[in-house]
Amino acid sequence: MTKIDITKTELVWPGKYNEDGTLKEVPRVSLPFQVIETVNESRATREVKEKEGGSLFDTYKGTEGDTFEDGWKNKLIWGDNLLVMGSLLEKFAGKIDLIYIDPPFATGADFSFTTEIGESGEEVFKEQSLIEEKAYRDTWGRGMSSYIEMLYSRLVLMRELVSRTGSIYVHVDPRVDFLVRMLLDDVFGQDQFRNQVIWSYRTGGATQRTWSQKHDTILFFTKSEDYAFHTQKEKSYTKSASRKPGVVNYGAGTAEFFEDEQGVYNWVIARDVWDIPYINSQAEERVQYPTQKPEALLQRIIEASSDEGALVADFFCGSGTTLAVAEKLGRRWIGCDLGRWAIHTTRKRMLGIENCKPFEVLNLGKYERQYWQGVTFAGAKDKPITERALYEYLAFVLKLYGAQPVPGMSHIHGQKGKAMVHVGAVDAPVTIDEIGAAVDECAKLKQKELHVLGWEWEMGLYDLMVEAARKKGVRLLLLQIPREVMEQQAAAKGDVHFFELAYLEAETKYPKKLTAQIVLKDFVIPNTDLIPEDVRSKVKKWSDYIDYWAVDWDFQNDTFMQGWVAYRTRKERKLPLSSDAHVYEKPGKHRILVKIIDIFGNDTTQAFDVEVK
Numbered sequence: 001m002t003k004i005d006i007t008k009t010e011l012v013w014p015g016k017y018n019e020d021g022t023l024k025e026v027p028r029v030s031l032p033f034q035v036i037e038t039v040n041e042s043r044a045t046r047e048v049k050e051k052e053g054g055s056l057f058d059t060y061k062g063t064e065g066d067t068f069e070d071g072w073k074n075k076l077i078w079g080d081n082l083l084v085m086g087s088l089l090e091k092f093a094g095k096i097d098l099i100y101i102d103p104p105f106a107t108g109a110d111f112s113f114t115t116e117i118g119e120s121g122e123e124v125f126k127e128q129s130l131i132e133e134k135a136y137r138d139t140w141g142r143g144m145s146s147y148i149e150m151l152y153s154r155l156v157l158m159r160e161l162v163s164r165t166g167s168i169y170v171h172v173d174p175r176v177d178f179l180v181r182m183l184l185d186d187v188f189g190q191d192q193f194r195n196q197v198i199w200s201y202r203t204g205g206a207t208q209r210t211w212s213q214k215h216d217t218i219l220f221f222t223k224s225e226d227y228a229f230h231t232q233k234e235k236s237y238t239k240s241a242s243r244k245p246g247v248v249n250y251g252a253g254t255a256e257f258f259e260d261e262q263g264v265y266n267w268v269i270a271r272d273v274w275d276i277p278y279i280n281s282q283a284e285e286r287v288q289y290p291t292q293k294p295e296a297l298l299q300r301i302i303e304a305s306s307d308e309g310a311l312v313a314d315f316f317c318g319s320g321t322t323l324a325v326a327e328k329l330g331r332r333w334i335g336c337d338l339g340r341w342a343i344h345t346t347r348k349r350m351l352g353i354e355n356c357k358p359f360e361v362l363n364l365g366k367y368e369r370q371y372w373q374g375v376t377f378a379g380a381k382d383k384p385i386t387e388r389a390l391y392e393y394l395a396f397v398l399k400l401y402g403a404q405p406v407p408g409m410s411h412i413h414g415q416k417g418k419a420m421v422h423v424g425a426v427d428a429p430v431t432i433d434e435i436g437a438a439v440d441e442c443a444k445l446k447q448k449e450l451h452v453l454g455w456e457w458e459m460g461l462y463d464l465m466v467e468a469a470r471k472k473g474v475r476l477l478l479l480q481i482p483r484e485v486m487e488q489q490a491a492a493k494g495d496v497h498f499f500e501l502a503y504l505e506a507e508t509k510y511p512k513k514l515t516a517q518i519v520l521k522d523f524v525i526p527n528t529d530l531i532p533e534d535v536r537s538k539v540k541k542w543s544d545y546i547d548y549w550a551v552d553w554d555f556q557n558d559t560f561m562q563g564w565v566a567y568r569t570r571k572e573r574k575l576p577l578s579s580d581a582h583v584y585e586k587p588g589k590h591r592i593l594v595k596i597i598d599i600f601g602n603d604t605t606q607a608f609d610v611e612v613k
Contacts, residue, residue: 011182013145016152026156028086033077034365037560037595039351040358062091067309068332074359076323076350077336078343081315083364084336085157096161096334097228097310100301100322102171102293103151117535117599118544119573148179154315155187161313162223167194167305170219171293177217188221195220199297201278218301232304234274235265274300287345288570289319298325306331320346327353340601348548348567360559369426369455372486397423400485400496401453411438412445420447424454424481431458435465435476443472451477453498462503462606500526502604504596514584514612518551518594520577525598535599543577548597553582555593555607567597584612 004021006012018024064071077084155170162168168188172180177196185193197218206212238257245259257266279286279294286292298321306312308330314322317335323346326333337343343361350356377389377396394413395405403416411434414421422438424430435452442450450469462478469476479498505522523542525531539545548567552560564579584590592608 010186011148011179013148015145015149026153027082028089028157029083029371030090031083031087031364031367031371033087033362034367035360035362035559036365037361037562038073038358039347039360039562040356066095066311066332068357072332074323074327074332074357075334076317076320076343076346076359076361077334078338078340078361078363079336079368080338081336082154082157083368085154085161085315087364088334089157089160092311092334093160094163095311096313097163097166098302098306098312098331099158099162099166099168100171100298100312100314101158101169101316102291102314102318103154103316104291105147105173105176117538118540119575144176144179147176148183151180152183152187155183158315159187159223163311164224165226165228167220167222167227167229169197169301169305170221172217172219174213174215174217177219181219184219184221188223191225192221192223193219194222194227195272198273200273200275203278220305228305228307228310230304230307232270232300233267234270235260236268237263237265240264270300276300285321285324286570287319287349289342289345292319293321295321295325298322299329302326302329302331317346318342320349324349324353327356344548344597344601348569351565351567352569366427366455369486373426376486393426394423397453397481397485401451401479401498403451409441411441416451418447419449419451419477420445422450422452424452424456426455429456429458430454430461430478432461432465435461435478436468439465439469439472439474439476442474448473449475449477451479453479453481455481457501462501463505502526502596502598502602504594504604504606506594506606506608508592508608508610510612511581512583514587515581516553516584516590516592516610516612517581518579518592518608520546520549520594520596523596523598523604543575545598546575546596547599549575550595551579551582552593552595553584553590555591557591560593560595560605587611587613 004012004017016024064073066072155168158168168184170180170184181193181196197220199216199218201214201216203214243257243264245257245264247254247256255266257264259265274297276294276296279292283294285295302312302322302325309332311332311334312322312326313334313336315336317323317337318339319342320335323333323335327350335346337346347361350359373389373393377392378386391405398405398414398421401414401416401421403414403421406412406415406420411422412420413423420438420442422435424434430452438450438452442448457478465478466476478501480501481498482496484496502523502525504520504524507519507521509517509519511517520543523546525545528536548565550560550562550565553563555561563582566576566579568575589609589611592610594606594608596604598604
């Protein structure tokens with residue numbers, strides 16, 4: 001066994017050190033971000049961008065300033081936080097003033113959620129997706145050591161992102177707080193430890209065999225000795241029955257007492273034991289997310305360790321509590337989560353905040369896929385994709401789909417049973433022309449069925465291409481290549497399912513001169529057999545599958561710009577199926593893009609070309 005030179009007390013786990021005794025490097029992968037949606041940005045700002053040109057998704061350039069006046073937009077990022085943080089380093093190293101994280105601990109339901117269906121609001125439980133299940137396997141596949149390794153690598157990147165005067169708060173389960181404390185000592189330094197905060201709460205449930213566990217631990221570390229901190233006050237209730245509200249002179253000073261429904265109190269400097277109530281079932285802030293924390297808890301942390309305008313980040317953002325509180329307190333924010341439903345829940349939550357500042361939804365999209373393709377088939381992330389590597393990529397996807405490669409054709413890559421198969425590229429959407437060429441090749445070969453597998457899709461092709469293929473005697477299926485394809489464990493186990501694209505039908509109305517209005521007519525999820533029976537049994541009509549829909553009135557084949565939006569909330573379950581009328585400045589042709597997010601967090605888009613007069 002190789003000797004490891006340990007010079008201090010530290011936590012060691014399998015995989016921390018290389019075989020030669022050197023500390024294993026934390027992987028740093030820097031990839032460009034794709035901006036997939038912009039919320040609350042003005043049309044005038046959009047028109048300035050149009051002059052610069054765009055693509056299906058804009059690439060985040062990181063050129064905005066550090067204030068909203070200088071163009072800053074808050075960021076909600078869907079993806080693996082290790083890749084996300086590595087990609088943030090170039091622009092944000094040493095620039096984040098406060099990080100709060102509540103990393104998942106030892107539960108297979110980390111990404112599961114409860115959702116409500118339709119106007120009735122009946123609740124159903126949604127299991128985690130395969131990609132989310134894979135994240136759970138990675139975190140707990142080797143027990144505690146893999147959890148520690150997962151968290152350590154992320155803490156290393158967080159330290160690089162935190163500013164010199166910044167802080168980090170790590171919310172942990174009491175079962176692992178001692179281990180995480182040692183990790184933080186290792187990464188930030190023992191001398192940067194500030195507090196072990198105890199969050200005490202009262203919830204239902206008790207045990208007869210041990211003391212009832214009614215607290216969490218929050219570990220507070222800083223980057224340096226020069227850190228931002230603002231003393232917080234809390235109510236201290238007096239036990240004296242004779243104490244009345246008013247000012248009391250103690251000789252050395254005075255204290256003012258107040259009264260509320262709980263009694264007489266005065267304000268004192270907050271301790272490191274926080275009595276903050278858990279979210280009750282009827283609380284307005286409750287969003288039915290299993291790991292949601294109360295806003296009062298995050299308000300205390302953010303007010304104490306950041307200033308107005310500071311940059312706050314949460315890389316396990318879950319239901320978005322950190323981001324919502326940061327927004328309300330005038331801080332800038334970056335949030336990240338791997339769970340699709342977490343991103344959707346957070347987006348809806350931010351939209352519910354009055355005067356919410358502009359924010360954008362990002363992912364690593366095609367760049368993550370290019371990286372995966374390079375590493376998997378070209379042997380390195382920066383090597384060009386050779387013809388051989390491209391063949392291996394096609395063969396790999398075809399195998400996962402259960403198809404066999406078919407050589408010697410221009411647009412047909414494989415065959416599954418009696419169906420021909422075309423596989424889309426990793427770095428470009430499948431286009432109408434691309435599908436048309438594959439359909440023509442099928443028709444020429446007298447083949448009657450074509451399956452097209454794609455990562456992304458040109459807008460508005462579903463109805464057009466299915467009907468065009470039918471006229472040529474070809475049955476066309478469009479199937480989504482899932483992100484699980486890139487996950488080695490999921491692919492090796494066959495945990496990969498290709499789903500037919502959902503599609504929507506809508507009508508454009510023109511109620512007045514220069515106005516347009518969208519009316520939803522139908523929303524179809526083709527593979528309803530894959531939807532759990534307890535969900536199908538509660539769906540009474542097609543619109544029950546829709547949780548949120550939005551319209552971009554002037555889509556420019558780039559980022560989706562939300563111009564009108566409607567969504568269900570716990571209080572308001574009814575969803576309008578007609579948008580408000582949109583008024584254009586002058587007659588002309590426009591492309592309207594409609595986006596639907598269903599009750600599982602999946603999004604479906606459809607483009608409509610219109611002419612207003």
